[in-house]
Amino acid sequence: MIALLQRVNKASVEVGGETISEIGKGILIFLGIDKKDSKKDVEYLADKVVNLRIFEDNNSKMNLSIKDVGGEIMVVSEFTLAGDCKKGNRPSFDKAMPPEEAEKLYRDFIDSLRSKGIPVKEGVFRSFMHVSLINEGPVTFILNTR
């Protein structure tokens, strides 16, 4: 399972020209789910995301977690993160979990974050979305359980 974290001062999701969810200061997470993933991957990532120190303290040191700064999280499904670009010029998505199964783990991830007291917004699973964001830093991390 891959969580791509972008530290944002705002992010929003638009579907069909309509803004359906938005956050202020926090983390935009694109979530890519692999065929071999399970609840164990969900729990590992949710715990890591909530505690990772990627926000600046008063000395501009990356020292604070999203809990410390009272930030929000936006979770958007992103199967292309499971894409393999090694062979040729057309990405292969063989490793990606089929959407019907992936949606369950996507929802488990959101629920797990919420259970840790973080306000979480989300995109629309399997929809064509425009995701707007301002990456502050920029600060971007790739968390991969494989």
Place this chain on the structure above:
Amino acid sequence: MIALLQRVNKASVEVGGETISEIGKGILIFLGIDKKDSKKDVEYLADKVVNLRIFEDNNSKMNLSIKDVGGEIMVVSEFTLAGDCKKGNRPSFDKAMPPEEAEKLYRDFIDSLRSKGIPVKEGVFRSFMHVSLINEGPVTFILNTR
């Protein structure tokens, strides 16, 4: 070397409240450089980026490259991509190449893309930047030469 590709319909970089560069339809690339990287990694990634088919054709199939659609590229340095978050809650940047050496490879990457006929804009190396983008899809790929 890690290139994080986000397919965008626009992206811009702001430093100190001033927009210093912007692109329309194309790819925003965050570039993370590892201590072990060399020109070989630069060439592999530049070639892959220019030819990767991640843009939609008239049948909405991901079938066209950035060359095919006449898109632009924005390259922004992002050392946090080389960050290791496996141990504890504070990312380790031991794998990241020191900035003095990394800047050379960052510029080689930009030059290589330009030599392939792609219009390339860039951020400001080692500056605090606000990177705004609209990720269309969303479509996001991680290319890693390690």
